[in-house]
Every structure is written in structure tokens, then in C-alpha cells.
Amino acid sequence: MTAATKTMLKLSENLLLTARPMPAPTVASVERELQCLPHLTADRSHPARRTRRSFRDARALQTAQEAIGSLPGPDEATHLIVSGRFALWHLVPAALALADCSIDELLIGTLGFSRANIDGLCTLLDSGKVKTLHLLASHYFKGTSGPTYLHAVDSLASRSQARFVSLRTHAKLLLMKFSDGRRLTVESSANLRSCQNIEQMTLIGDPAVFEFHREWMLDLFTAAPGAA
Numbered sequence: 001m002t003a004a005t006k007t008m009l010k011l012s013e014n015l016l017l018t019a020r021p022m023p024a025p026t027v028a029s030v031e032r033e034l035q036c037l038p039h040l041t042a043d044r045s046h047p048a049r050r051t052r053r054s055f056r057d058a059r060a061l062q063t064a065q066e067a068i069g070s071l072p073g074p075d076e077a078t079h080l081i082v083s084g085r086f087a088l089w090h091l092v093p094a095a096l097a098l099a100d101c102s103i104d105e106l107l108i109g110t111l112g113f114s115r116a117n118i119d120g121l122c123t124l125l126d127s128g129k130v131k132t133l134h135l136l137a138s139h140y141f142k143g144t145s146g147p148t149y150l151h152a153v154d155s156l157a158s159r160s161q162a163r164f165v166s167l168r169t170h171a172k173l174l175l176m177k178f179s180d181g182r183r184l185t186v187e188s189s190a191n192l193r194s195c196q197n198i199e200q201m202t203l204i205g206d207p208a209v210f211e212f213h214r215e216w217m218l219d220l221f222t223a224a225p226g227a228a
Contacts, residue, residue: 051206052076059083059198064094071098071184072205080201087194088172089117091186091201095176096129102179107134107217109173110192112141117192118152125159131179132161136217139166165224175210175217183210 052075058067064086072078096103124130142149156162174186183205190199
């Protein structure tokens with residue numbers, strides 16, 4: 001391995017490393033880093049089983065908990081349209097309140113996030129309401145929002161129950177495994193942070209959908225530079 005390759009790999013590692021100063025990124029430098037990061041080797045699919053579906057126009061509702069109403073069962077899915085009053089992040093505390101139990105596993109896919117999102121996740125980790133966290137974000141976010149990105153690296157580095165990696169992804173997902181065994185998957189157009197846009201969200205209670213998304217996401221964490 002050349003010295004230049006080692007340097008690129010070092011820049012690419014963001015799996016709970018201590019935050020460190022970074023040179024001002026350019027599109028070209030971020031693109032070089034992306035070449036060192038894993039990607040899916042092929043498309044994957046999961047055939048949907050028979051599901052009872054409900055549809056809700058939640059644009060007039062003020063909170064995520066009101067919009068969800070109740071968590072879908074294992075053979076149920078709820079389709080939502082929301083107005084931008086809350087972001088994808090707000091579904092996490094809302095689901096915790098509706099489930100009335102902790103989350104054993106939380107996996108998140110998002111293009112970007114806010115400092116408040118990271119602080120909220122750390123609060124849930126520290127309180128034990130979330131046992132483990134895998135956060136997958138877009139690597140371009142590192143180049144466009146460096147201080148917020150480094151806040152995530154620094155905040156999550158001291159928490160052994162959390163993993164964070166960024167790579168070439170545009171997926172927006174929440175996966176929750178509750179301590180009582182229930183599963184919740186949220187497929188959405190929304191990012192973790194608020195952008196005040198109309199967004200669509202589908203809440204799915206099927207454990208097989210949860211496992212489908214969990215598998216490919218964990219594959220990326222395993223393949224990422226620095227993974228154990």
C-alpha cells in the first residue's frame with residue numbers, strides 16, 4: 001500500500017475516531033475518499049408479503065406522535081404524507097413513547113443530520129432508552145457540513161454502543177428493534193434533520209422488512225475501513 005493510499009484510508013475512517021482537524025474539503029477530495037469506501041456490490045430486493053395498509057394525510061398534525069397514531073403490527077403498514085412540521089428524527093422519540101419500552105437496536109440511514117439530532121441520540125444512549133446505534137450518513141455531508149460532521153464523530157466516539165460511518169448513500173431509513181420484540185421500519189423521503197418540506201413516510205411492522213434493511217446496512221459497516 002502506498003503512502004498516498006494510506007493517507008486516503010486514514011481520511012476515510014470515521015468509525016468513532018477522535019475528532020481531528022481536517023483541511024478544507026473540495027469536491028475532488030471527497031470524491032477520492034469515496035473511492036476508498038464500501039458500496040453495495042449488487043441491487044437487493046425483498047418481496048412484500050400480504051400486508052394490511054392504512055393511509056393518512058398528516059399534513060395538519062403538529063407532532064410525529066400524532067402522525068403515527070399507533071405502531072403498525074407485524075402484518076401492517078401505515079403510509080403518511082407530512083407537511084414538514086417535524087423531521088425523520090422526531091419519529092424516534094415518538095415511537096419510544098408509543099412502544100412504552102426501550103429500543104435494543106436503532107439503525108439510521110440519512111443524507112445529513114443536525115447537531116441537535118446527535119445530541120438527542122447521545123441522550124437516548126446515555127439514558128439506556130436506546131441500547132445500540134448504527135448511524136449511516138452521506139459522505140458528501142462531511143464535505144458540506146464539516147463542523148456538524150465532526151460533532152457527530154466527537155460525540156459518538158466515547159460511546160461504545162454507537163457506530164457511525166459515512167459513504168456514498170442517499171437512503172433515508174429508521175430501523176427500530178424494541179425490547180419487547182417488536183420491529184419498526186420507516187422508509188422515507190425525509191432526512192434526519194428538518195427541511196420543512198412535504199415528505200412521505202411508510203411505517204412497516206413486518207420483522208422481515210426490518211431484517212432485509214438491517215442486513216445490507218450492517219454489511220456496509222463491516223466492510224468500512226477500520227471495522228473490527
